[in-house]
Amino acid sequence: MQKNQQIDHWDTIIEPRGSLFDLKIREIAQYKDLLILFVRRDLVAQYKQTVLGPLWYFIQPILTTLTYVLIFGNVAGLSTDGLPKLLFYLAGVTCWRYFSNSLTKTSNTFTQNASIFGKVYFPRAIMPISITITNLVMFGIQLLLFFAFYTYYVSTGKFEFSIQSEILLFPLLIIIMMLLGLGFGFVLSSMTTKYRDMKHLITFGVQLLMYGTPVIYPLSTIPDQYKVILMANPMTAILESFRFIFLGAGTMDYFQLAYSGIFSVAIFVVGLAIFNRTEKNFMDTV
Amino acid sequence: MSDIAIKIENLSKQYRLGVVGTGTISHDLNRWWARIRGKEDPYLKVGQVNKRELEGNSDYVWALKDINIEVRQGEVLGIIGKNGAGKSTLLKILSRVTGPTTGLISAKGRMGTLLEVGTGFHPELTGRENVFLNGAILGMTKAEIKSKLDEIVSFSGCARYIDTPVKRYSSGMKVRLAFAVAAFLEPEILIVDEVLAVGDVEFQKKAIGKMQDVSKGEGRTVLFVSHNMSSIKSLCTRAVLLQNGKVGFDGPVEDCINRYISQNRSDATSEVPGEIPLNHKRLWGSKGAKISHVFLSNEEGKMSNELLFRQPLNVNIRFSASEDIQNAMIQVRICAIDGTTAVFSSTLDGSPKGLNIEKGEHEVNTRLNVKLNPGEYCITVFICSLAANLFYDSVHEIYPFRVLAAPFDSFQPAFDRLPGFINEPTDWDLSEGLKLTNL
Structure with missing residues (x-):
């Protein structure tokens, strides 16, 4: 009896090998303040001692987008599915940056x-999760930028308001992107x-x-025999759906989206x- | 309920030496293949004892091997040992920075680690922001830190700079702030690596005081690793000596420290008592003269490394001169086990002029009439020139000997170990009792 009590009482057990699929939710909850502080640190430290401060969160995507408009839109003359070039590229850049930043940073x-x-x-x-959240905040900020241009284009009549009812699925897109970024990040960081x-x-x-992802070109311009390759990329469905939801162009393929969803969960579990x-x-070994 | 706070069972840690790179994949595959067939990891068998100096023929060494330690609640355990004995590895495993290869550790209560102060300080953030960040990294919640913020800031003595980015701090200020955060950490088990050796004297005192409060006043369990024997002595209630990844001694602090120090010295002591080993490292000199023997002899003229309290010390030195030496001096120092000189004596005490040493073998004796307190000592000898800053030869901390307390000493029955090195009765004017003075 007393022996049982003792065994139950240990708070910490250190063993050579732990469980593989344990996300340690309880432990992470204990450290939630640390998680928040890491996110804050990463957001704040980026624009310390800069004159423009948080404005940099807007300037970077705008400059990237303008470059794309100039090079891929005007010089190379790639199709944008009939959408205003700026909105088309901005949508792509916003989404892609979230995924690629989460992945490379994790x-x-x-x-x-x-x-x-x-040392401790x-x-x-906590670290990769905080990175994903930090990037999510930056994604939110850039989404605001996207909406600002959106409103401008709609109000000046250059573009017709075309947000689809499928916007209800938008949170799902974000979750899939998060899982993909984290999952790939987990795998790569370990390697x-x-x-x-x-x-x-x-x-x-x-x-x-x-x-290999329809960021700077729409899927519709790709010849059918190559489409299969693009479809294997789980990010393809995300970008296409994103454009469809907000800009009304592109394809919203539920089968494709389901594939991305399953893929993201699988890579996340393996990565974990x-x-x-x-x-x-x-x-x-580090 | 038992009051064991930490239980370490059969803990081992294996490291692979050399560069991680080529060969890693093949070893990984080998390991994996063995596991699939349900066999033991083949590389666990080839590990060798962790001895830094010896060249081994295996790539695998055991940094720790079969460690068993139990720490009671409220105990302050000191961990000592030479460099590479496995102290840091043990702390790292305890603090879950790295995992053990085999074995199990169970602990009761929240564990806090201080392997380094200021972990995770971000240079761009202000002192205040870093206090929160560092506290959270060490496992405190935001509310906890908030409630202690004022205390932390005043303990660190950096109140004026608290809203300045940490990159503008002096290194001392950084350490002060970092230690202040750590000092207000309140885990049930605290694991500390030598972090006290930081900051200025005033701050070190503060830090040691705080450590004492933590362990003595608040009854928390502390594991403390240090090379500083005096802080181990003043803080710990028990000590463990690690030797080549194994527990060499586990018990009272004094005994453990003595064991550690004598172990260190015996590494360089020859088999023949009194003779200077060939590999003895001479710090200065070894030109013109060579000391071959240093030993003590008792009243009967026999070599002895034990003498009774208040017996005089007869120091014998034998050396050979390879040339004629003019105007020289021989120094003898009696040193305590930590190397502090307790007694200094030289040939100038006998004659103020320098010695003229002829080429050949010599022997010299001196009788030191000092009353050394009981304890362990050793001898350092120099032969040097009076004229120039020139050392002919020197031997350091050799011939360990012991001064024993006289068994039936009526003079001081209450003590078996007196503080200080020298015991010489002094004059107290007590004939009229103590006087009251109004100042």
Whole structure:
């Protein structure tokens, strides 16, 4: 009896190997203040000692979009499905930046934070989660920018108001993007700890993937025989649906969306398992 | 209910030496293949004892091997050992920075770790923002930090700079602020690596005082790693000595420290007592003369490394001179186990002129009439020139010996170990009792 009591009472058990699919929700809840502080730190520290301050969150996507308008829209003359070029590219850039930023930043989790992780314990998953949330906030800010241009175009009559009723599915799009970014980030961050080769591959890979996703061109311009390849990319359905919801152009394919959803959950679960295996001993290999 | 706060059972940690790179994948695959067949990890068998100096033939070493320690609630456990004995590895596993290879640790209560102060400080954020961030990293909630913010700031003594970015702080200020946060951490179990060796003297005192409050006043369990024996002595109630990844000693602090220090010295002591080992590291000199023997002898003229309290010390030194040396001096220092010089004596005490040493073998004796307190000591000898800043030879901290308390000493029956090195009765004017003075 007394023995049982003792065994039950241990608060912390340190073993060689933990459970693989444990997200440690309870532990993360204990550290929620840390999560919030990390998000705050990442948001605030970015524009410290800058004159323009938080304005930089707007300037960056605008400049990227303008570049795309100039190069892909005007010089290369790619189709935009008949939409105003600025809105078309801005929609693509906003979505893509969220995904790619979450992915690249999470993939650095272990290597970038080795000095903190090497000195103190907190649930390691806090770091990638905080990165996703930080990026979600930035995504929100950029969405505001998108709406500002949207309103401008509608009010000047250059574009017809065309938000579809499928907007109800918008939160789902965000969740899928989150899971994709986190999942890929988990996998890559774990691999980077041991094999630094990944670091070089990721930067290049993400850039390449952008061209394999309808960010700067609409899916409709792609010949049918290549469409299959694009469809295998889980981000394709997201971008197409996003444009359909807000701009009324593009395709909203539920089958495709379901594929993206399942893919995102699968990569997230696999990523989590790998992450949990790595976090215990990564300090020895990083 | 038992009052064990931390239980470490059969804890081992294996490391792979060399560069992580080529060969890693093949080892990973090998391991995986063994696991699939339900076999033991093949690399667990090839591990070697962790000895830094020896060159091994295996890539795998055990940084820790079969550690078993139980820490009671409210105990302050000091962990000591040479560099590479496994202290930090043990702390890292305890603080869950890295996982064990085999074994189990169970702990009761919230664990707080201080392997470094100021973990996660962000240079761009202000002091205040960093207090919150650092506190949260160490496991405090926002509300907890808020309620202690004023105390933290005043303890750190950085109130004036609290809204300035940390990158503008001096390094000392950073450390002060960081330690202040850590000091107000309130876990049931606190794990501390040598963080006290920071800041100025005033702050160190403050920090040690705080540590004492934490352990003594508030009854929390503390694990403390340090190379500073005096802070171990003043803080800990029990100590563990780690030797090459194993527990070498576990028990009272004094005994543990003595074991540690004598272990350190015996590394360089020769088999023959009194003879200077060939590999003895001479810090200065070794030109013109070479000391070959240093030992103590008792009243009968026999070599002895134990003497009774208040017996005189007969120090014998043998050396050979390879040339004629003019105007020289021989110094003898009796040192305590931590290296502090307790007694200094030189040939100038005998004659104010320098010695002229002829080429050849020499022996010199000196009788030190000092009353050393009971304890452990060792001897340092220099042969140097009076004229120039020139050392002919020197040997350091050799011939460990012990001064024993006289068994039936009526003079001071109450103490077996007196503070200080020298015991010389002094004159107190007590003939008329104590006087009352009105100042």
